[in-house]
Amino acid sequence: MEKNKENLPWVEKYRPETLDEVYGQSEIVDTVRKFVQEGKLPHLLFYGPPGTGKTSTIIALAREIYGPKYKNMVLELNASDDRGIDVVRNQIKDFASTMQIFSKGFKLIILDEADAMTSVAQNALRRIIEKYTKNTRFCILANYSHKLNPALVSRCTRFRFQPIHTDAIRERLKNVVIKEKITIKPDAIESLLTLSQGDMRRALNVLQSCKASLDNPDDEIDEEMIYNCIGAPQPKDVETVLDSILKDDWTTAYLTMDKFKRVKGLALIDLLEGFVGILNKYELDKQTKIKILKGLSEVEYGISKGGNDKINSSAIIGVIKDAFESQVVEV
Ligand SMILES: Nc1ncnc2c1ncn2[C@@H]1O[C@H](COP(=O)(O)OP(=O)(O)OP(=O)(O)O)[C@@H](O)[C@H]1O
Numbered sequence: 596m597e598k599n600k601e602n603l604p605w606v607e608k609y610r611p612e613t614l615d616e617v618y619g620q621s622e623i624v625d626t627v628r629k630f631v632q633e634g635k636l637p638h639l640l641f642y643g644p645p646g647t648g649k650t651s652t653i654i655a656l657a658r659e660i661y662g663p664k665y666k667n668m669v670l671e672l673n674a675s676d677d678r679g680i681d682v683v684r685n686q687i688k689d690f691a692s693t694m695q696i697f698s699k700g701f702k703l704i705i706l707d708e709a710d711a712m713t714s715v716a717q718n719a720l721r722r723i724i725e726k727y728t729k730n731t732r733f734c735i736l737a738n739y740s741h742k743l744n745p746a747l748v749s750r751c752t753r754f755r756f757q758p759i760h761t762d763a764i765r766e767r768l769k770n771v772v773i774k775e776k777i778t779i780k781p782d783a784i785e786s787l788l789t790l791s792q793g794d795m796r797r798a799l800n801v802l803q804s805c806k807a808s809l810d811n812p813d814d815e816i817d818e819e820m821i822y823n824c825i826g827a828p829q830p831k832d833v834e835t836v837l838d839s840i841l842k843d844d845w846t847t848a849y850l851t852m853d854k855f856k857r858v859k860g861l862a863l864i865d866l867l868e869g870f871v872g873i874l875n876k877y878e879l880d881k882q883t884k885i886k887i888l889k890g891l892s893e894v895e896y897g898i899s900k901g902g903n904d905k906i907n908s909s910a911i912i913g914v915i916k917d918a919f920e921s922q923v924v925e926v
Pocket residue numbers: 605606607609610611616617618619620643644645646647648649650651652737738756759767795796799
């Protein structure tokens with residue numbers, strides 16, 4: 596590892612340098628590599644959830660095509676910058692029309708966060724793409740393909756980046772754990788993998804903040820620290836609150852929930868997600884399950900719209916109690 600990389604956040608320090616270091620996206624990597632080897636690189640669209648390697652893959656690809664001085668041949672634009680399409684158009688024009696330093700055929704223009712562009716800008720972009728196709732290739736990066744203009748999408752070969760498989764993240768973390776001399780309990784790694792939900796950036800960030808929060812760098816990272824760093828409720832806390840909703844009277848259940856929210860700093864939305872996770876594992880008859888999920892999804896919508904926390908807390912208790920009143924649980 597180069598010396599100047601030592602102080603970087605781990606997401607940058609461990610950003611893949613080559614396509615071989617992109618974990619868990621081998622089909623995509625193989626296909627784009629083949630395009631390059633055959634000299635038939637089309638315009639590309641990479642889309643999918645955050646932290647799955649879209650930016651990393653295109654940069655690694657550029658390095659593979661152009662070598663270490665790839666920056667001369669690549670223009671990186673952040674499409675969500677508040678600068679308007681005219682600025683983007685001019686930058687692309689300048690870049691595409693300057694002399695090519697290496698005669699590698701084409702230059703690469705990376706448009707990050709293209710789904711944040713207005714539809715007017717996206718419309719303008721499809722003309723630009725057509726105009727410069729002779730000596731440039733575009734790679735459009737986005738989280739959601741449905742926010743992109745279909746005409747724009749149809750000019751590209753599409754690749755969907757899936758949430759990275761747990762095994763691939765585990766492999767990557769194993770390397771980092773060795774390089775950073777971390778001691779971490781196996782169940783803490785497993786929780787980290789579950790909570791990261793296929794987002795490698797998140798996994799690395801949480802691991803780094805856990806390591807930074809140790810009193811002594813040699814201490815062991817445990818499951819509780821992972822939950823605390825992510826700000827997710829511990830499974831046992833979620834179970835305690837749910838248990839109280841199911842078994843205690845309304846007031847006691849409300850007070851228990853309130854206590855956990857205050858003392859443990861839990862957000863109602865996280866508790867709710869935890870309840871759904873647990874209730875999904877119960878063997879309930881279909882009607883009860885539908886009733887609970889429907890009720891809780893309405894509360895979830897209410898919370899996301901900034902509804903009153905107390906009312907939503909009561910609503911959660913109401914939904915669960917109501918659904919269970921006519922139901923015998925077979926756990
Ligand atoms: N497939 C992967 N293999 C190895 N590391 C990865 C992978 N995906 C993400 N990472 C790590 O996470 C960091 C962020 O990844 P990257 O910028 O490629 O994500 P992204 O898909 O472009 O996300 P966003 O949609 O938020 O832009 C990288 O610096 C790298 O450390």
